[in-house]
Amino acid sequence: MTSKPITSPVPVEWYPSLSVLMLSIGLVLTASFFIYEATSSKPSRSLSKEITIGVVASFFLGFGSLCLLLATGVYV
């Protein structure tokens, strides 16, 4: 009965770097979202563009905050 050890999907040493990278990308996208909201006027706003930026930004922010939790030792 061969049993092979299970490891984490991502090497544990990468968690801090990965969290910094993903969070910075996520924050840049959040900033672009809010800039778009502030500078566009009502008729020229497009819902699809807003939602796309929102989805991509929340994706990166979500993974970044997960990696941040794991890097600090809260193994969720």
Add this chain to the structure above:
Amino acid sequence: MAASTSLRFAFVLFWISVLASTALSDLVISKIDRRVDLTSQIVRVVSTLKVENRGHDTVSEVLLPFPDIQAKNMAYLKSSYHEGKGKGKQSAISLPVTLVHPEGMPPELTFYSVSLPRGLGKGDSFTLDVLTVFAHSLKPFPAEITQADAQLVVYQDSAYYISPYEVKVQTLAVRLPSGRVESYTKYPSTKLVDSEIKYGPFENLPPFSYIPIAVHFESSYPFVVVQELEREIEISHWGNVQITEHYNLVHGGAHIKGGFSRIDYQSRPPMRGESSIRHLIARLPPRAHSVYYRDEIGNISTSHLWANSKMTHFEIEPRYPLFGGWRTSFTIGYGLPLRDFLFESDGKRFLNTTFGCPINEIIIDHLIVKVVLPEGSKEISATVPFITNQWQEVKYSHLDIVGRPVIVLEKTNVVPEHNMHFQVYYKFNNLALLMEPFLLISGFFFLFIACIVYMHTDMSISKSSASYLAKQQLDEVRATVQQVQNIINRVLSVHNKLETSLRDLSRTGDVQSCKAVRKAADGLFKDLAKELKPLLGFLQSSPQASQIWPKVEELVAKEKEMQEKLMAKHSTVVDSFEKKHAKRDVENRVASIEQKLAILRQEVDELLDTIDDF
């Protein structure tokens, strides 16, 4: 008190001998050597039995009886034998042991049956080893001592091995910790040599024969008894196994009477309280990280940790030395890498870890081991090498939706021999791991949606107030201005195209394409002017645009001027090219136009910037 217990012991054995009917006469124990180890607080008895089959039928089991008083304290029983003889002796192979209740046996005896690997035929003999571990078998006597006294304990047993079979030859050796031996039961041929009491050899004893012995000796081994230990093993598939242990410790030796003097404790050896608990040594698995030691007050700093490749050595000192009857409680926690403990085989994952606690030579009265598996684990089962109570519960922890399944194993009377590996099997789908980041992502996305909804909805209370209407008109003006800006930018790009065509002309000499570009530009200019007209009309009429209107007007005028000049320049250059004038000549002609164009361009750019800020 010790007298009454020894009396009771003798009474029990008396009844055994009186009621002993014909015992099983098939087997005969030809030789038994018992070695009792009393050096620590845990009593270990190793017996080597050689059984011989004097009957006709094949015998497949050997009965091991224990008096109930002893069986109550028995924590661990293991039987094994060695294959081969002498040089060819291999390592011990364990034999299955079960609790049985045979009939016709004297009362107050607990029987265990060892199943032999092969039936023992007529005249055959077989050697087996039995290890029994007793907890709480050493009674401190006197029960209360002062800080300076030495701790004396009493051990009671029978010098003859109580057995349902006839015993031919038997010996008993009791090993004591080095120290004073207060008294011990002396029978003829009893020797005390080097802290070891040897009884026997006794020969040809009938079944169920006994003689009580009691040994009263000094033991300064710290009697660490954990009344309640709760171990929580939390598995996270992101790469960590976190173990948290809550201890409730008590000193199980003689209680202290009189006061406790710290000065005396730290000074002369006799007053130091040798049997007090000063420190505990724990052996954690290798590569343990984030080790902490705290209690309800906070962190306890009196600890030492050093790690090597085989184990992590962790020495902890309680906040105060423990004397008899004193208690303390603390928590130890550490993290371990996942790959040492979690494995996968046949589609199921399993956790392979030790059951008992890492501190050596302690007795645990009540041990609870909780294995917390990640959310989404199914078909959970545990395989433990000994009997435990098992049940499942649910724990809510970080980022949990339905909670994590927990399998709880409970056992009483645990000794270090129980520190064996056990496995917990479960099934887990890797996609369930993504639920946690998905939860975080949806949380952040909800914030973005809330922002979008806020921007899109109109939450003003009165829709006909002057300020609301004014704001609406301002929005419209702004939108129109942005559209104007857009068109002007497109016009400027057409200008750029014209300029590039001129440069291409000087490079390639292709007049036709240049003329084509000119034509296209003309068309575009007309279209854009048409687009611009209604927007400009709206801006002119709107009262809110009164501020920005002059600038827009200026911009459009300047742009028109630029257009004209650029067209003039273009036609001049093309003309000169066709007429094959010298280059310097061409440049002279368009010089003035170039200058004016440059100034106009600058002004247009400035105006665009100011409009941008509106």
